[in-house]
Amino acid sequence: MKIILPLAISCLLFTACKEEKKGSVTEKAVATEVTETRTESSFEINPVSHASAVIYWNDNTIYIDPVGGAEAYKVYKPADLILITDIHGDHLDVATLEGLDTSKAKIIAPAAVAEKLPEEFTSQVDVLANGESKEHYGITVEAIPMYNLREEAKDFHVxxxxxxxxxxxxxxxxxxxxDTEDISEMRSLKNIDKAFVCMNLPYTMTVEKAADAVVDFKPAKVYPYHYRGRPDVSxxxxxxxxxxxxxxxxxVIQLDWYPAEPY
Structure with missing residues (x-):
């Protein structure tokens, strides 16, 4: 009885707390913070895999490079804003986009991505070139250059x-x-509160270059992501x-970007 009673009370308290927050962002954050989610005030980042993530930012839901099949996004709210960075399959997957509820979503992408999207998305897409910006839902999105510097890697990301x-x-x-190396445009960024920085070979940059760039532009918090290469993990x-x-x-905040099968 001495063991069972406290256990029963603890279970009741846990159930009551969970029911009180049912359906809220808070419940998910508490349940998965260690491996999937970190919540800070009104900002919640949910890694999906590799380069893909879902952000809850106050009342806005933002998808970053949604790939891997629509099933992976069923636990998240439909997107208000979808950002796509590049044409490669770990950033752009038309089949995933077609399987998502994008009825209210605005899509921001470079021209090379927009050209690959089916006509059904045309009215939703804002094409941004490097250096341009667009505002939706009170969020201003700036397009920042991303490209390779190493001679042997320049064709990966021009x-x-x-x-x-x-x-x-x-x-x-x-x-x-x-997908970028430690370019001057990254190093010269100012007043970044949270930075998600890639590091994988042969496609982007080394851990050393990524760290050196971060020390240059000094974000308050940095999250390594996109860190599985071929064949090694950074x-x-x-x-x-x-x-x-x-x-x-x-x-430096480490989240689990590879919770299931290796990318």
Whole structure:
């Protein structure tokens, strides 16, 4: 009885708390924060896989590079805003888009992506070139260049084809790098609150280059993402070590971007 009674009380308390928050963002954040979700005030980031994520930002739902099949997004609210960075299959998947509820969504993409989208999406798409911006739902989206620097990698991501993005909302700035190396446009970013930075070979950049760039532009928080290459997975612990050696004030946050099968 001494064991069963406290256990029963704990279960009742847990159930009551869960029912009180049922259907809310808070319930999901509490349930999955360790491996999938980190919630800070009104901003919640939900890694889906590799480069794909769902953001809840106050009343807005934002999908970043939704790929991998519509089934993976059934647990999330329909998108208000969809951002697509590039034409490769880990960023653009037409079949996934067609399977999602995009009835209220605006899609922001570079021209190379827009050209590959079916006609049914034409009225929803805003084409942004590097350096351009667009506002939807109070969120201003800036298109940031993303490209390779190494000679042997230049054909992977040519300058001007794809977009990284900076999202500006209620005084906060969030950066998604897309597929890039440590380009000058990244290093010169200012006032970034949260940065999602790629690091995988041979397609983007090394952990060392990513860390060095982050120390240059000094986001308040940085999240390594897009870190599985072929064949190796980048050492995100090493990334954290290098960033904090260069600037101990930058918080490095590691989320689980590969919760199921390896990318």
């Amino acid at each position: 300058k001007g084809r794809g977009n990284g993005y900076v999202l500006n909302y209620q005084g906060e700035r969030v950066y998604f790098s897309g 050492d995100v612990s090493r990334f954290k070590e290098l960033v904090n050696k260069g600037d101990s004030g930058i918080e």
